[in-house]
Amino acid sequence: xxxxxxxxxxxxxxxxxxxxxxxxxxxxxxxxxxxxxxxxxxxxxxxxxxxxxxxxxxxxxxxxxxxxxxxxxxx
Numbered sequence: 266x267x268x269x270x271x272x273x274x275x276x277x278x279x280x281x282x283x284x285x286x287x288x289x290x291x292x293x294x295x296x297x298x299x300x301x302x303x304x305x306x307x308x309x310x311x312x313x314x315x316x317x318x319x320x321x322x323x324x325x326x327x328x329x330x331x332x333x334x335x336x337x338x339x340x
Contacts, residue, residue, distance in 0.1 A: 271306070
């Protein structure tokens with residue numbers, strides 16, 4: 266479902282990763298998460314067929330920190 270955030274909020278589209286959704290940005294989210302944002306008044310439905318800008322949600326854990334965990338050791 267296409268929505269436009271009215272307030273910056275965190276949410277989890279998959280129940281595993283948590284993202285920050287920025288106020289004023291448009292997102293294409295799973296229906297269940299979009300419904301929570303709509304019901305709480307944190308977003309409004311975006312009825313446009315094409316998103317003008319599709320902002321990527323910001324992960325809660327800094328990317329560089331996540332990458333350190335997966336680095337292979339030098340021998």
